[in-house]
Amino acid sequence: xxxxxxxxxxxxxxxxxxxxxxxxxxxxxxxxxxxxxxxxxxxxxxxxxxxxxxxxxxxxxxxxxxxxxxxxxxxxxxxxxxxxxxxxxxxxxxxxxxxxxxxxxxxxxxxxxxxxxxxxxxxxxxxxxxxxxxxxxxxxxxxxxxxxxxxxxxxxxxxxxxxxxxxxxxxxxxxxxxxxxxxxxxxxxxxxxxxxxxxxxxxxxxxxxxxxxxxxxxxxxxxxxxxxxxxxxxxxxxxxxxxxxxxxxxxxxxxxxxxxxxxxxxxxxxxxxxxxxxxxxxxxxxxxxxxxxxxxxxxxxxxxxxxxxxxxxxxxxxxxxxxxxxxxxxxxxxxxxxxxxxxxxxxxxxxxxxxxxxxxxxxxxxxxxxxxxxxxxxxxxxxxxxxxxxxxxxxxxxxx
Amino acid sequence: xxxxxxxxxxxxxxxxxxxxxxxxxxxxxxxxxxxxxxxxxxxxxxxxxxxxxxxxxxxxxxxxxxxxxxxxxxxxxxxxxxxxxxxxxxxxxxxxxxxxxxxxxxxxxxxxxxxxxxxxxxxxxxxxxxxxxxxxxxxxxxxxxxxxxxxxxxxxxxxxxxxxxxxxxxxxxxxxxxxxxxxxxxxxxxxxxxxxxxxxxxxxxxxxxxxxxxxxxxxxxxxxxxxxxxxxxxxxxxxxxxxxxxxxxxxxxxxxxxxxxxxxxxxxxxxxxxxxxxxxxxxxxxxxxxxxxxxxxxxxxxxxxxxxxxxxxxxxxxxxxxxxxxxxxxxxxxxxxxxxxxxxxxxxxxxxxxxxxxxxxxxxxxxxxxxxxxxxxxx
Ligand SMILES: Cc1cc2nc3c(=O)[nH]c(=O)nc-3n(C[C@H](O)[C@H](O)[C@H](O)COP(=O)(O)OP(=O)(O)OC[C@H]3O[C@@H](n4cnc5c(N)ncnc54)[C@H](O)[C@@H]3O)c2cc1C
Numbered sequence: 149x150x151x152x153x154x155x156x157x158x159x160x161x162x163x164x165x166x167x168x169x170x171x172x173x174x175x176x177x178x179x180x181x182x183x184x185x186x187x188x189x190x191x192x193x194x195x196x197x198x199x200x201x202x203x204x205x206x207x208x209x210x211x212x213x214x215x216x217x218x219x220x221x222x223x224x225x226x227x228x229x230x231x232x233x234x235x236x237x238x239x240x241x242x243x244x245x246x247x248x249x250x251x252x253x254x255x256x257x258x259x260x261x262x263x264x265x266x267x268x269x270x271x272x273x274x275x276x277x278x279x280x281x282x283x284x285x286x287x288x289x290x291x292x293x294x295x296x297x298x299x300x301x302x303x304x305x306x307x308x309x310x311x312x313x314x315x316x317x318x319x320x321x322x323x324x325x326x327x328x329x330x331x332x333x334x335x336x337x338x339x340x341x342x343x344x345x346x347x348x349x350x351x352x353x354x355x356x357x358x359x360x361x362x363x364x365x366x367x368x369x370x371x372x373x374x375x376x377x378x379x380x381x382x383x384x385x386x387x388x389x390x391x392x393x394x395x396x397x398x399x400x401x402x403x404x405x406x407x408x409x410x411x412x413x414x415x416x417x418x419x420x421x422x423x424x425x426x427x428x429x430x431x432x433x434x435x436x437x438x439x440x441x442x443x444x445x446x447x448x449x450x451x452x453x454x455x456x457x458x459x460x461x462x463x464x465x466x467x468x469x470x471x472x473x474x475x476x477x478x479x480x481x482x483x484x485x486x487x488x489x490x491x492x493x494x495x496x497x498x499x500x501x502x503x504x505x506x507x508x509x510x511x512x513x514x515x516x517x518x519x520x521x522x523x524x525x526x527x528x529x530x531x532x533x534x535x536x537x538x539x540x541x542x543x544x545x546x547x548x
Numbered sequence: 549x550x551x552x553x554x555x556x557x558x559x560x561x562x563x564x565x566x567x568x569x570x571x572x573x574x575x576x577x578x579x580x581x582x583x584x585x586x587x588x589x590x591x592x593x594x595x596x597x598x599x600x601x602x603x604x605x606x607x608x609x610x611x612x613x614x615x616x617x618x619x620x621x622x623x624x625x626x627x628x629x630x631x632x633x634x635x636x637x638x639x640x641x642x643x644x645x646x647x648x649x650x651x652x653x654x655x656x657x658x659x660x661x662x663x664x665x666x667x668x669x670x671x672x673x674x675x676x677x678x679x680x681x682x683x684x685x686x687x688x689x690x691x692x693x694x695x696x697x698x699x700x701x702x703x704x705x706x707x708x709x710x711x712x713x714x715x716x717x718x719x720x721x722x723x724x725x726x727x728x729x730x731x732x733x734x735x736x737x738x739x740x741x742x743x744x745x746x747x748x749x750x751x752x753x754x755x756x757x758x759x760x761x762x763x764x765x766x767x768x769x770x771x772x773x774x775x776x777x778x779x780x781x782x783x784x785x786x787x788x789x790x791x792x793x794x795x796x797x798x799x800x801x802x803x804x805x806x807x808x809x810x811x812x813x814x815x816x817x818x819x820x821x822x823x824x825x826x827x828x829x830x831x832x833x834x835x836x837x838x839x840x841x842x843x844x845x846x847x848x849x850x851x852x853x854x855x856x857x858x859x860x861x862x863x864x865x866x867x868x869x870x871x872x873x874x875x876x877x878x879x880x881x882x883x884x885x886x887x888x889x890x891x892x893x894x895x896x897x898x899x900x901x902x903x904x905x906x907x908x909x910x911x912x913x914x915x916x917x918x919x920x921x922x923x924x925x926x927x
Binding site: 415416417420421424432434435437440441443444445447448449450451452454455456457458459462464465468469472473476479480533536537539540543544545546547548 | 554564804812815821822824829832840860909912916919923924
């Protein structure tokens with residue numbers, strides 16, 4: 149073993165010991181399955197405290213520069229931590245929009261001052277971030293958003309509404325995509341990108357309830373809200389380019405995220421463990437030939453994606469479609485997760501009808517809730533159908 | 549408890565990368581699809597000059613020991629070659645010959661070096677495996693009789709008409725055995741060629757009754773070698789299918805970016821676009837499985853990991869090429885339904901590939917045993 153491999157192994161042992169000591173037991177209230185469903189102050193306080201604990205232990209954004217709160221370590225170290233967090237079923241690191249989209253974006257194209265100002269509070273969860281891209285009338289067609297930002301002295305005066313804004317009701321800042329110049333021939337050129345404060349007058353977030361019964365996203369209304377001009381990233385009219393960069397981090401096309409632990413880890417192994425005891429036609433579920441076949445298909449799909457991630461590191465096996473594996477990872481991963489969770493929810497016989505509040509539900513109705521919750525992943529961040537268009541056009545070269 | 553997701557070992561050696569380069573440019577420059585088409589209805593199904601060049605490049609012996617004139621690069625070295633030939637839809641006896649050679653290496657333990665030397669220098673060999681249509685059967689209905697001669701028939705023997713000798717999977721004193729039979733020991737009437745759905749492939753039924761094998765291999769290594777033959781065969785057919793599916797994808801994309809209807813390129817219609825994306829994703833998956841299996845084989849990994857990887861490769865590639873070939877005909881419209889459209893080659897290859905060495909369901913059934921039984925029977 150090389151020296152660095154030995155070191156990594158030692159580090160993994162330290163992390164294990166720390167997790168055993170520090171991962172909190174499940175509180176007596178339901179925690180969200182992902183950062184998309186933080187709905188109550190109680191959940192927020194709990195998750196904020198946990199993220200702070202992880203950060204202070206030095207286990208968050210380990211591969212980010214030390215001057216901004218990271219450890220300047222190899223990304224392999226954060227991967228070890230993320231695996232341990234999943235293994236210990238630790239609460240999620242919920243400030244995801246800051247940790248995984250805004251942070252990497254600032255490290256990529258932000259100024260030194262912006263990094264100093266924003267990154268550390270993202271890591272410590274002192275400041276929560278949300279994303280104001282989608283609007284009631286424009287979602288997939290993001291380039292058409294209409295929320296207006298009009299320059300007035302040192303501010304931009306913002307009017308309009310954003311929707312599906314995850315964490316919007318708790319957030320301190322929003323990455324805001326707004327129209328600074330209307331009616332341009334190229335609609336994209338009229339957009340600008342702000343690191344907008346949420347605590348200013350004229351910003352109002354109204355929570356919206358989801359299929360799962362939970363909250364987590366909002367409609368945000370802007371009424372003559374004065375956003376300081378200094379919070380603009382890049383220049384006026386550069387908003388689309390910055391937003392597209394953000395989406396690369398959101399979709400996992402580009403690397404550099406602070407932590408992969410933003411969702412309760414759900415693997416096919418968990419499904420098998422949870423449903424082992426289910427009977428079907430008088431036999432254990434996994435003796436049924438059709439159930440076995442479907443389960444193997446899911447296992448194969450999961451392994452194919454894991455192998456795909458591995459293959460990205462072998463250049464000679466990526467010459468035909470150099471960006472293909474990266475650009476298809478959201479499309480593949482989120483749809484696989486939806487079908488796998490649906491399978492877990494559907495294969496419980498009569499228990500499939502129960503939901504989280506029923507004391508008789510298998511694993512507290514985890515699979516039913518996880519299946520519903522997963523639509524956040526297949527719709528949010530660019531829907532599955534839009535991802536398919538992107539792969540078709542950017543990987544295969546098919547026309548728009 | 550170990551995860552059912554298992555290992556994700558996957559690498560490519562410099563030698564494999566080099567072979568990939570060489571094989572890809574050989575197919576591109578020397579075997580364009582028009583050249584393949586010239587031989588679709590000939591007896592052998594391939595161009596002897598193409599075969600001679602492949603032999604000259606050492607491909608029949610790439611995995612064989614140096615002692616018999618091979619390159620001893622490991623079985624994984626075969627994979628990039630077969631993938632490239634699959635891309636070219638090139639049918640030659642290479643796969644049959646390599647698999648026969650590997651079976652002899654695995655089962656024969658030095659007793660068959662002259663045959664291996666012949667293979668390394670381009671002699672065509674093939675395994676006479678199937679007793680009938682069932683790939684999952686034990687394949688032991690050909691029996692070595694008390695007088696030392698064989699009784700019974702083998703079916704779908706690949707490249708039988710071209711083969712200089714046969715490795716016959718049979719039974720001797722109640723145990724699996726391999727009988728080596730030279731072509732010269734067979735009467736012409738013993739071979740009955742099949743009319744195959746894949747026009748680049750050839751096979752025949754062979755009646756071995758009364759034939760005295762020149763050599764008989766028996767013992768534990770034979771049984772193991774035969775099991776490995778099933779897996780290696782599945783892997784190579786999967787590998788070929790990855791190449792052919794990739795070719796099918798590129799042909800489809802070409803057509804979708806040139807053919808217009810309603811004033812627009814048909815590639816802009818999502819009813820075509822999105823299934824094409826799924827074909828693309830299928831190519832990536834099956835390709836990962838194939839190189840994963842090759843990696844495990846070359847590392848002499850745990851046999852059950854190798855078995856899982858080979859079966860996943862075949863199950864995945866079989867589904868892929870079936871879908872790709874089918875959609876390719878449909879998405880070319882009327883032209884797609886013609887003999888002249890290369891979709892013909894793809895959809896015909898797909899039907900052959902599906903069954904050979906077991907279809908997807910066959911492999912998933914074994915995968916369920918390998919992956920699920922240990923977990924559900926524990927604790
Ligand atoms: C849980 C959750 C959290 C979210 N969080 C945020 C957030 O924090 N910030 C934020 O800005 N947004 C957020 N979103 C919004 C998300 O990005 C949008 O919902 C998404 O982009 C789709 O837009 P839409 O809802 O307007 O649907 P539409 O765009 O109206 O789509 C409706 C349907 O049409 C399909 N469709 C649309 N265009 C095409 C096309 N060109 N080709 C094929 N099919 C098409 C879609 O796939 C979909 O099935 C969130 C969404 C969810 C579900």
